[in-house]
Amino acid sequence: MSNPTASAQGPEKSPEKSPEQPAKKATKKAPPAPQQALFSKIFHWVNLISLLLLLTSGLQIYNANPVFGGRSGWHFPALFTLGGWLAGGRHWHFAAMWFFSMNLLIYGIYIFITRRWKRRYASSSDIQVLQTGKNPKRRNYAWHRVVYTAIMPVLVLAIASGLAMYKPAQFYWLSGLFINWQILRTVHFITVPIVVLFTLMHSLLALKVGQFRLVKSMFT
């Protein structure tokens, strides 16, 4: 577990079976299925669900006065919104924010104490692989780690910009960092397309690195 490249997440342990082989025979010979720490799985689930609620209720709030164009700006279709109207969207948003932020905080403490942030997140060796590496499997693995590492500061930025807008008077120093209200709203909103894009890349890279077995290991 201490060596990231030898961990079950690594490409080295991906099943070597040929596609023609029947699945049942292969499972007996394949290396043990990748395992994820329970804490990581809980974080992943709570993060996924709370982000989905925050994104959809956030678009509902967005529609009350679009960041781009104000009242006459483009609105998101109701299919992507949650809450039905502004007050409902706000209720969902300010309930889900607790699950999202507390989950991230607890997970942050967890990876700090267990030093997982050193082993399971992108390091200089991943950057080196991306610059000079020739092994495509190792390169995919480095991309995977870099991408899921990069989303972490975006999630923190979503909380900081959200807090700055939710309580701009009490956290005036935080709001002040964003220069003006329009920039603050834009930064908070931009986290939505980034998270959507990330979800897509993260899913594809996870499949590339560890096939469905890896994805399954994070969800079950």
Place this chain on the structure above:
Amino acid sequence: MQPTPPSRRISGRILTRRRILQLSGLSGAGVLLNACGAPLYSNQVSQVSEPLNQRVEGLLLRPQTPVPEYPVSAITPDALLINSFNGTPQIDPATFQLTLDGAVDRPMQLSMAELQAMPLTSMVIRHVCVEGWAAIVQWGGVRLQDLATLVQPKPEAKYVYFQSADNYYESWDLPSALHPQTLMAYQRDGHQLAPENGAPLRLATPVKLGYKLSKWVTRISFMADLPDQQGYWEDKGYEWFAGL
């Protein structure tokens, strides 16, 4: 799992296991995502989350600490949009009377001349609307704190109730009402307040969302308990504290 050819052959009108799974997945996503005009469980959600949020908002409020203000050059006159639920009442400032009553030792009525004779407080603050927009505005008026000193609220007074000429109504927690930047304003951006902005007298503060800032205020009542009707928008489903 299943090799593809057989399931292809029985496609069409027959529901395969795969098709059923696909459909159930779609409808599951629909239940979660497709709000389509209904305030999906938001009332139930708020019953759980609002007590916590309100408590945190109350703790975050520093009742006697002024919020840092902006320079006059930062004022954005065009950014302040006009919102009203029921038009613009026309009020003659010469005959206008502000009623102060409720759980107070000395209820009274004040004319505009009497209000304007009181110390004028001016501030340049950010006005934030629940819809998401904000504007930097200069407000000038009388501190609600100073009016409270005049009427002497009783110890049991915990809330303040505002009634407006257009029948808008709002209720506030006492600490927010007694914040040094909570004003009964009669000036905006250095000029006399315009009717659409709430003339002759409206609420202004940096510590509450715009829908708490009643325009055309005619009566201010100090109260021991929150009334059933907590506010025009609150009664429709918006949060009560609405602190900033």
